[in-house]
Amino acid sequence: MGERKVTVAAEVGLHARPAATFVQRAKQAPMDITVAKAHGGDAVNAKSILAIMGLDVRQGETVVISAEGEGSEEVLDELAEIAGKP
Known part of the structure; x- marks a missing residue:
């Protein structure tokens, strides 16, 4: 299983527009993809905007994105770039 640890750079965190862009890209992939806060918490489906918003990821927090x-x-790599963009 591959994974990327990314520090979220966007001022709004992984919310609103960054979350929508992230989910749109994840939905294009044929495999299951999950996202979790690096310091605890359950992994959620990266293809669900509600799940991503529910993580309440803020600027400067690190997430782990996993897929196989x-x-x-x-x-x-693409999702890490989206999550890490300011």
Whole structure:
């Protein structure tokens, strides 16, 4: 299973527009993808905007994005870039 640890840079955290962009990209991937706060908490479905918003990830917090399957490394790189953008 591949994973990326990303510190969220957006001022609004992983909410609103960054969350929507993140979920849109995740939905394009054929594999299951999860996101969790790096310092505890359950992993949630990265393809669910409600689940992502429910994590309440704020600027400066670190998340772990995980996926497994063919093409997952590329998808993880793209999602990490989205989550880490200011």
